[in-house]
Amino acid sequence: MPRFSVIVPAYQVQAYLHDCLRSVLDQDFADFELIAVDDRSPDACGAIIDEAAARDPRVRPVHLAENAGLGRARNAGIRRATGDYLIFLDGDDTLAPGALRAIADRLARTGDPQVLVYDYARVDWTGRAARNVRAELLRQSDPQVFTLNQRPELLRLLMVAWNKAYRRDFVRAECFAFPTGFYEDTSWTFPVLLSAESIAVLDRVCVRYRQRRRGGILRTTSRRHLDVFDQYDRVFRFLDGRPELAHWRPALFQRMVEHLAAVFTAPGRLPAAARAEFFRRAGAHHRRYRPGDATTPPGRAGWRCLLLRLGARRAFQFLRGADQIRQRAVALAPEAYARLRTAALWLHYRVQRCRAIDPRLAVFAAYWHRGYACNPAAIEAKVRELAPGVRTVWITTPEYAHTLPPGVRRIQPGSPAYWTALARARFLVNNVNFTPRMRKRAGQIHLQTHHGTPLKHMGLDLLDRPAAARGMDFGKLLERVDRWDFSLSANRHTTLTWERVYPSGYTTLAYGSPRNDVLQRATADDVARLRERLGIPADSTAVLYAPTHRDYQRGFVPRLDLERVARALGPGFTFLVRPHYFYGQGPRPRGTGRVIDVSAHTSVEELCLAADALITDYSSIMFDYANLDRPIVIHADDWDAYRAARGTYFDITAYPPGPVSRSETELISLFATDAWYDARATALRAAFRSRFCPYDDGRAAERVVRRVFLSQPAELLPSVVPLAERRPAPAARRSCAGPAPAAPAPACPSPAGPAPADVSPAGASGTAAALPHRSRPH
Structure with a gap:
């Protein structure tokens, strides 16, 4: 006897049935067991079911001799079911991954209740889920198992059969069966919930409810929608036969009124x-089933009830139209207010532009106002240290206010203070x-810091890649580039790229990445404190997994099953998972002790310090992490697809900072041996550091502040510490450091192709022109 009998009726859903099964x-x-019922469908549903049954013995095909309708098709499945529990799934919907295990676990924890109610998400034809x-x-609150008397609010859920086990x-025992009709779920759902002596809930999306663009029952214009009356006749007949349930009549009557009004007012x-x-x-x-002691509900529900009872259809429609006009007015009011506010703020901004520029005011922001982060944060901190006469303000939302250091003033994006600061700073x-x-004024100094070394195509290089550009207005982009006075660069490759893809008259500051200063200045004690705060065991090797986003995917799709990787490598490893910030609302790894979700951690630099090694794909974090001289592994399972979709400046698999894996199994093999930190890995990392880390010596922010904010000449700026003399923050697990190569790895091109870019000597501290960067991460 299986645990579940999953019953899937199918009629004219051939386009969706494969996904469902x-x-x-x-x-x-x-x-x-999967009982797939072909309701004499005229399309290929029957053949699809038979093909699935031939491939998988758990599929039990049922072919009805004539079209019986959804209710009777489900009944046919019930008659053939042998499982402990029945689960219904329509042929155009799907089960969410892990749904059956979640349902089974919840049933076990709640002592096998008669009914388990779980959640669903609507998925429209574009794939968006809500x-x-x-x-x-x-x-899921106490009591965990209950009757409907204890949780009557469950009657307000959608009246469907497929959100329950x-x-x-x-x-x-109750002889429940589905009737015929369009609204057969109504006369099934209410009797089941009213009769159940034990109910539990599962607060988890288990069903993905497809909203078909055309063809769904609720989107069909038909007289068959009058079937809803027959279904409520059945519901109240059921109540009449169960005197002990008579107290539910007022609640069911109210649900009926709401349902009838919804059907009547639904367009089309x-x-x-x-x-x-x-x-x-x-x-x-309304007149037949209204309880004698019923009271008229307040508000709109009250006048609906009254007009239904009186049969006043035209008055109902008139008031319904008036209510819609009111709702539209309420909906438009914020838009009207927003337009008025925008006009007022623009006038305020123009007035502020007439005032003198404040020579002591500096405005900072990062990542589209996502808090105190990256190069601007490192520069802001250094301004407060070296130029105390300059007042700094930071633009961010209340959501990220906690990221600001004490004493740093926050400005709300779009507020009057925001426009004042942009006008006068x-x-x-x-x-x-x-x-x-924003209109930059004469006398204002705009410093563009960028946020990483570019591997993927940027700026004007996206002209021939419209999918990656996503409608970018390149003319507007270059107008914003023309506002830059200084462009920060971390290496020669970055400088040459920015100058070509963001052509303008700014000055390049080849000073390194200020955000990486902390990687050179942190101590072993700092690393230990960070690891303790993140929950990394003292004797564990911490590996940071930080993948970038994909232009060819809508959301975060994990490329690695880190739970499996952690199990394969044993208790000596802990994985920190940091998805790209573009996926702030996306799915997250579960985080089960040895796999820790650090997506909410505000500082990427702190995560780098805590990690003994890095796994990434094509993220610019590799260029930053290389400054720590710790092992880096490139997981390039979709390199060809990524390069084709976005375009890259060089082949990271040919010039990597460490070993490259092409599959999860390969990755496990690398970490199961010493290949991830051996002499070859160390040599690759040394060559990579010489190309891409020439200036990140811990004093990049100081050079920027002295040059831009204090106007000191280039020859008086701190010189760059050579790579061989730097002492980055030590890894917590010293065994990760591989043996030094006998000689520095060559940075010259191999016979297979050109090297990634020219690299100036590690001691050089400045060049002439630089470039800007578009508002996208690398």
Whole structure:
């Protein structure tokens, strides 16, 4: 006897049925049977079901002799089911990954209740998913197992059969079966919930409810929507046969009124010729089933009830139209206010531009106002140290206010203070571009710090890659570039790239990345404190996994199963997972002790210090982490796809900072041996550091502040410490450091192709022109 019988009726869903069946068969919980019912579908549904059954013995095909409808097709599946629990899934929907295991675990923890209610997400035809708006009703609070009397709010959930698991002996004992009709779930759901003596909930999305662009029942204009009246007749007949449930009549009556009103007002659902009949029948149902002691609910629900009871269809429609006008007015009010506020702020900005520039004011921002971070943060801290006469303000939202150091003033983006600061500040510092509406004044100094060494194509190099450019206006981009006075560069490769892809008249400051200063200045005690705060065991090798985003994927799709990697490598490794910040709202790794989700940690530099090694793909973090002279592994499982989609300046697999893996198994093999830190890995890293880390000696921020804020000449700036003389923060696990190569690895090109870029001598401290950077991470 399997744990679950998953029943999938199929009628004219051939385009979606493959995905539906696969979502069940690919679950990581395998104790189930899949009963796929072909409801005499005229398309290929029957053949698809038979093909699935031939491939997987868990699929039990059922072919009905004639089209019976969704309810009877489900009943056919129930009759053939042998599992402990019944689960229904429509042929155009899918189970979420891990859903069956989550359901099984919850059933076990709650003692096998008669009904388990779980959540769903609506998925529209573009693939966008939105969780059920009433998900809060599924909170897992005490008592964990209950009856409907204890949680009556469950009646407010969508009346569907596929968001629940039903104990089969309960369904059989109560003789529950689906009726025919469009709204058969209504007369199934209410009796089941009212009759169950034990109910539990699972606060997890288990079903992905497809919202078809065309063809769905609720999007069909048909007289068959009048079936809703027959279904409520069945519900109240059920109540009449169960006197002990009579106290539920007021609640069911109210749900009926809401449901009938929703069907009547839904655009395109009822044919014009059927609307009057529907309203008459709605009024008759209202009068027939209204409890004698019923009270009129307040607000809009009250007048709906009254007009339904009176049969006043035109008044109902008139008031409904008036209510829609009111709702539109309420919806438009914020937009009108926003336009008025925008105009007022623009006038305020123009007035502030008439005032004198404040020579002691500096404005900082980073990552589109995502908090105190990156090169601007390192420069701001150094300004407070070396130029105390300069007042600094930071632009960010309340969400990131906690990232600001004590004493740093926060400015709300878009506020009057924000526009005042942009109009009057002498210094403007950002690692992306300020708002396009800003007009730089004569006498203002704009420092563009960028946020990484470019591997992927940027700026004008995206002209022939419209998919990666995503509608970028290159003319507007160059207008923003023309505002730059200084462009910061970490190495010769970056300088040459910026000058070509962001052509303008700014001055390049080849001073290194200020955000990396901390990597040279932190101590062993600093590293130990960071590891303790992150929960890394003292005897564990910490590996930071930091992948970049993909232009050819919509959201964060994990490229590695780090739980599997951690199990394979044993307890000596701990993995820190840092998805790209573009995926701030995306899915996250579970984090089970040896795999720690650090996506919310505010400082990437601190994560680098805590980690003994780095795994990345094509992220610019590799250029920063190389300054620590710790092992780096490139996981390039989709290199060809990434390079084709975005374009890159050199082949990172030919000139890597360490060994390269092409699969998860390869990656495990690298870390299972010493290949990730051996002499070859050390030689690759040495060559990489000589190319890309010539200036990051711990004094980059100081050079920037003295040159830009204190106007000191280049010859008086601190000279660059050669690579061989630097002492970066030590790794916590010293065994990670491999043997030094006998001689420095050559930086010249190999016969296979050119080297990534020219590199100036490690001691050089300045060049002439530089370039800007578009508002995208590297």
